[in-house]
Amino acid sequence: MRKLITGIREFQSSYYQEKRELFEQLGHGQSPRVLFITCSDSRIDPNLILQAEPGELFVIRNAGNIIPPYGSANGGEGASMEYALQALDIDQIIICGHNHCGAMKGLLKLNKLQEDLPLVYDWLKHTEATRRILKDCYQGYEGDELIEIAVAENILTQIDNLETYPIVRSRMQQGRLHIYGWLYEIESGEVQAYNPATEQFELPQSQLYPEDMGDQQEIKPGRFVKSSAPLVKAVE
Amino acid sequence: MRKLITGIREFQSSYYQEKRELFEQLGHGQSPRVLFITCSDSRIDPNLILQAEPGELFVIRNAGNIIPPYGSANGGEGASMEYALQALDIDQIIICGHNHCGAMKGLLKLNKLQEDLPLVYDWLKHTEATRRILKDCYQGYEGDELIEIAVAENILTQIDNLETYPIVRSRMQQGRLHIYGWLYEIESGEVQAYNPATEQFELPQSQLYPEDMGDQQEIKPGRFVKSSAPLVKAVE
Amino acid sequence: MRKLITGIREFQSSYYQEKRELFEQLGHGQSPRVLFITCSDSRIDPNLILQAEPGELFVIRNAGNIIPPYGSANGGEGASMEYALQALDIDQIIICGHNHCGAMKGLLKLNKLQEDLPLVYDWLKHTEATRRILKDCYQGYEGDELIEIAVAENILTQIDNLETYPIVRSRMQQGRLHIYGWLYEIESGEVQAYNPATEQFELPQSQLYPEDMGDQQEIKPGRFVKSSAPLVKAVE
Amino acid sequence: MRKLITGIREFQSSYYQEKRELFEQLGHGQSPRVLFITCSDSRIDPNLILQAEPGELFVIRNAGNIIPPYGSANGGEGASMEYALQALDIDQIIICGHNHCGAMKGLLKLNKLQEDLPLVYDWLKHTEATRRILKDCYQGYEGDELIEIAVAENILTQIDNLETYPIVRSRMQQGRLHIYGWLYEIESGEVQAYNPATEQFELPQSQLYPEDMGDQQEIKPGRFVKSSAPLVKAVE
Amino acid sequence: MRKLITGIREFQSSYYQEKRELFEQLGHGQSPRVLFITCSDSRIDPNLILQAEPGELFVIRNAGNIIPPYGSANGGEGASMEYALQALDIDQIIICGHNHCGAMKGLLKLNKLQEDLPLVYDWLKHTEATRRILKDCYQGYEGDELIEIAVAENILTQIDNLETYPIVRSRMQQGRLHIYGWLYEIESGEVQAYNPATEQFELPQSQLYPEDMGDQQEIKPGRFVKSSAPLVKAVE
Amino acid sequence: MRKLITGIREFQSSYYQEKRELFEQLGHGQSPRVLFITCSDSRIDPNLILQAEPGELFVIRNAGNIIPPYGSANGGEGASMEYALQALDIDQIIICGHNHCGAMKGLLKLNKLQEDLPLVYDWLKHTEATRRILKDCYQGYEGDELIEIAVAENILTQIDNLETYPIVRSRMQQGRLHIYGWLYEIESGEVQAYNPATEQFELPQSQLYPEDMGDQQEIKPGRFVKSSAPLVKAVE
């Protein structure tokens, strides 16, 4: 505790003094551009990794960076995401998993958690799809390798889950929202991003994101009205 | 009631007599190839439309042909689907909506249902994503046209919802499952199928389904092990 | 899939052509007289068994033809039933179980389902009353015989469950709704109906249903106002 | 508080001294014969009304003497009832409502409770069936008369709800359990019991309860095995 | 049953005759001063122990005298408590556990309940905090001694749980509500009250309750406005 | 997105290079000393404020820094907290609210959220106790002042909620866990800590925390065994 209080003093006498203007301005409101969803793991510091200043990242953190499917949980995940999109008009979501994730290790020995970590056990049920895929599709794998696969698959599960939320589906159909899957490697400080085209995690700069959205962007019409064609093609 | 009992007699003296062998064989088990999910609407008769005999279609029916996202409901939808895939090894799911759907009409005036149809009101919350898309992306539409759009969007919402189920995600990654969106038009008896390539509903025969799965089909390995390449591409 | 598309073509060139008028009329609305609740099992084709045309049967189908008690589930069962009674004014419900039911087989070995069929496991909890009765009252039975008993008891459990729904209780008290328990035998194509008087399943025509309801039917007053007598009999 | 402590002293110096033996014996266990379910209302004192000593009545009390349908609530009602039947082998349940019940008054103006009594509002949803019947079947009634009808109908709703619990259904089928509906009138100290034959509440002594169960009672076999007849009658 | 009906007759010809006036007055409404929460155990008769007349105690009873934390259960506990505080303006809550409590015995062998007492098993999860404390802090204890400790800790768990309810937290902050933990000993008829100062259960008269609340009581202002000082102390 | 990728590069070439050893060591595991629970608000950067390095703070973030009472939510809050305490053996929890909190602004106009922010509306129900206290105890307050009070009260609500979790109650009774309420002021970068003694938020260094826990700390025995005295004091 003493160390923490000393930390606050240091912050105030150094960083805060330099950036006082920024802090005063933030007192009038926030307008972050990114919703960053990551694990509670102490080794991840989102603002540090992204060299982002206060005001830039709206952050959701829980064990395993899990977003349960729409309607399946009444915790803070859905609500915080809804706030980010609806109230703050954020148009980018990054789901950032990380290697050596304790939650994913737990997922691989799920049945052993029931006694000592009953809430973690229940919570990991929301990413049961990840567990099922590991069991069905990666049968020869084990140890660290399997954990790394779990981390990667888990990120994609959360992207699928996110897409069941009304506001997410609507914004995506409008072309107003993009979701990225990231994987942070603790030792190397490296980030890799999921590339749907190659179905691999790759260094983010190697990808071309055509949608790097500027203000000139147009909102797309609904899928079934995009042309003058009838809703369903006529029967010839 | 009398009419129904007469119907049973007719069935037994005609169809049953002709196909007695089929029925006796079905007494030993079922092995349907298709899970057919459709609305409870009385105007839909799946076996008739598809000219399918007893034993061919495993059928889930509820108002609005809705499959809530994984974990969000404890009704029969998820369980019946799981039974079809896991116990019966079915590899095709058809979600079949229909025009003039009463559930979709209800969705468009949702707040009016709370008093007289409270359970329908709660149930339609599971397809809130459809309602949101209608509100956000189809603002100029109304009346029958909006209902038809609701029916079409609702089918796609259910496909997204299905993809949050562990067994569905796993089977799809293995290439062992395909999901189709169909739209049945009551007056014409016509069916249109969603074509992801064109993002339109089209006559099903106009689509090429490369995956028309035969027994020779190989199960795909997990996405992150498909080549000898490392899980994540190396940093050059 | 190809077979299904061929089926649709056949339907359209044969049945649809004959009955085109019916289909066109159905485009204007449905007014079914019966809510038919049955299992998802592919061997059951309600319209075939009852020789009913499109428009006659409002159908709910799930694994095990289960209707959870009021308030205990948020799936489509209660909502679809409410829609049938409130929006369509249906006054007959048939719960139709069937022999060789896979869901009932599952119920008899419930604890083995938890790993491979977790959603089925959870779903069958809604018919735990059936399981309990089998355990307590049918201790000498096993194998096929026990399954057939499970099917029969399960039908009666659902009738009890149905009677907890507000609209069902109200309509029954008004004499505006009747609920029937049916048991379909796959090999013989035979239906038996539960007779509350004998507490047995019997051929339906052997029962006298006094309530075969015509339009002349009067709505009964509330139970506690049926005579000029005071609500509770006076103390002499 | 002072008054209560004085009360305890009085109890100890009078009643306890007289019945010390009873209390010492109760220290070794309880074996009540009746589960008494009633309202939390301060005007009801079950042991007083029934002149029952400690050890005779197992008591569940909540606002409105409501037992939600099986599976619909996770409060203490179902568990306490299960404990009474399974652990204590109680074979009689009395649901005892009372006139002037505040919970029933609340039910009649349900929508006004949402702001100030949100938990009561949610709780009364479990007896929505009562509210629906009042609305549908007692349209000319109001004021005190309607409240009394609400109390009476509410008792019957709870009996229906009780019958959805596995242990209740099983015990009833075995003939090992009876459920009674009682109505207590505060001013007169009078109790009336529901008579299913007349469908009225009557003075309890005017009813003949054939089942006044003694130890000689035989447990009934399952409904579908009661004769040598086949499960379902043979088709002639 | 016969015994009960005889009991009612006795009550009416003796107690009721003596106190007829009280009963008639109670017909006009209740104004109890105490919410008494206790176990369903048949050996507890709250009005007897406290020598309280009808109209004095608003009573909630369930197996184990458990009040689940706010929002975690939809049974009658929270609603009945809310009714007591909001509708009846009660300002004292007594949670009264008792020795030899069957629910606490169940808690100590929780995993054995799952098969035979599934609802009790689920219900006791609401007092998991008690179980955890027993496991962690009382490792050398067993048998009767451990049960007595369970009873005592369970009472304190419920007090903590009560304090999560909005109305309880608000009333306590206003100084308008007091909560007492009591422990009733069946053999001796003795009550002991929890004394937060000594952290022991003691005879209630040995405690000084300064808050023995009379009508002269002032409602306290919110905690953060109690002086003219700023909300947070100024930084010097 | 481009800005973020540039940020990662900067991080890697500067901070990561300097601290490469720390990161490599963190690859072998985390052992944070503090669970830091704060709002998702982009203006809060916990590691910056506390000048904490990667590996020091286990972090839960959601809109409003809310921890629902035990058992009332199935989101990530309880599980992540349980992981911190049980798996990582953390012994300090800091709940850190902040001024200008959007979630608290939402709480003050809760009913307006239902249409546009339905998930936020549901989520804030978990801090209904805060809303109730504001309504009951701070009637003369409004605007910014009321929001600041909401932030402060909300922190205390969460501390109460935390104390319903089994592991929290057990660890607190053992003296192995401390919970702190902090309030961060965005403009000034200042933190104030709740002081239970004065019931005010104060600069943290002005408080004496006797429990600044070192390794020499002894685990306290259970409350009811702390002396040789009997569980309940003997009656003299």
Ligand SMILES: [Zn+2]
């Ligand atoms: Zn992690």
Ligand SMILES: [Zn+2]
């Ligand atoms: Zn429909």
Ligand SMILES: [Zn+2]
């Ligand atoms: Zn079946």
Ligand SMILES: [Zn+2]
């Ligand atoms: Zn009452």
Ligand SMILES: [Zn+2]
């Ligand atoms: Zn007890």
Ligand SMILES: [Zn+2]
């Ligand atoms: Zn905030």
